[in-house]
Amino acid sequence: MVTRKIPIIAIATAPGKAGVGIIRISGQNLTGLIQALFQKNLQPRMATLLGLCDKHGQLIDQVLAIFFAAPASFTGEDVLELQCHGGPHLLELVMQRCLELGRDVGLEIAEPGEFSLRAYLNNKIDLAQAEAIADLIDAQSEAAVRGAARSLQGSFSGDVNALVDEITQLRILVESTLDFPEEEIEFLENAHARERLMAVKTKLLTLQNGAKQGKILRDGIQLVLVGAPNVGKSSLLNTLxxxxxxIVTSIAGTTRDRIKESIQIEGVPMHVIDTAGLRQTSDEVEAKGIERTWEAIHSADIVLFLSAPNVESEGGTLRDRILEAVSPKCPILEVLNKADLIGGMVSSPGPYLNGAIPISAKTGQGVDVLKQEILKSVGWSGSQEGAIVSRRRHLDCIERAAEHIAKSEQFAANGNNSLELLAEELTLAQNCLGQITGKLLPDDLLGKIFSQFCIGK
Ligand SMILES: Nc1nc2c(ncn2[C@@H]2O[C@H](COP(=O)(O)OP(=O)(O)O)[C@@H](O)[C@H]2O)c(=O)[nH]1
Ligand SMILES: [Mg+2]
Structure with missing residues (x-):
């Protein structure tokens, strides 16, 4: 991403009609533009009601203008916020007028995420916080909102920075030991280097668990319902x-296409996908649907494999094919639906059960147990207190850091011949973690992250 120096403008509010619509401008010096727009200067951080006119002097709108002087603004530059009436055409006219008057200073429409990028580049927020802004806006549940707000306040970054500091101190200790070869082992022992390395490892694990929960909160879980036709997949979707x-009928092959519905289980967003029942078919549409079922299985975070006492199925062979199709970390829960047909909630594992979770989509029995099993299988610890939101990117950084810490441990155990390698691994671990908050981040990655934001953010 090119980091531009020119002033930028964007509509900050959502498209469509609303009471108020906000236009935001950020640039290194906006005093000239403000003069041109309103023929006066604005006192910083004071809301002023002003008429905004077009080039013929005709009033476009009465706007509430607020000026934030650099560096005390979101982006760290001069920022002008215009609160207009919220009509799409009106906002377009205001934008046009600003662009006309700002032509001399090179005012241009902002790229997606460019305001947040500037805030990041001007050290107003770190990268994890910038990502938290996007996640707060995209949050799919109340818990995700709270988690994103915590990350935005710097809760996650604070933990990461503290860990980076500890690793840095440890590395400095090891490096300074290298200068005094005779005393090195004793020196490290006295400084409890091993214990400190263990403590880093434990904290990294805690960070990793928190980030795993955070990723679930942010992205939700793709839960795919599969099984033979008529086992009650669509019924279970409806119950959930x-x-x-x-549509539920007793006719096998009713569901021919994927149906997706987003729900929440204890605040965790779940994207439940109901699929066409898996069977041999000569029906072209149904065959296409079955193809899509397999695609859904490939990208699932968890698969519920349903069977029912009154439905013949390929059983074992189908199970093997599903096992083969899922990604390595994807859990498969076996569910015996229609347990009401065989005397309610089967207490003794009869010929049907085989470790499957008995439920009835019709009566709702067993569904709460199933929900708990789903949460457990995807690794949700159930605690939302202090939860943050995080991304695949954060988890990758933590995992890579953990690998370097594991290698550090080996080198530390090897004694004085490996101290240089130990210092090197500690540096690498530190760099991986630093990428979470944006220190030492490759430029192309930065562009990729911010381009996923929407315009005006
Ligand atoms: N007795 C009973 N019937 C069920 C249950 N769940 C689904 N059914 C019935 O089984 C048939 C097939 O259900 P459906 O949800 O369309 O199955 P799908 O083909 O797997 O999507 C329908 O007649 C449902 O009413 C259940 O828990 N108990
Ligand atoms: Mg169905």
Missing amino acids: AGEEVA
């Missing part, structure tokens, strides 16, 4: 969603 999302 609490409404009739999918």
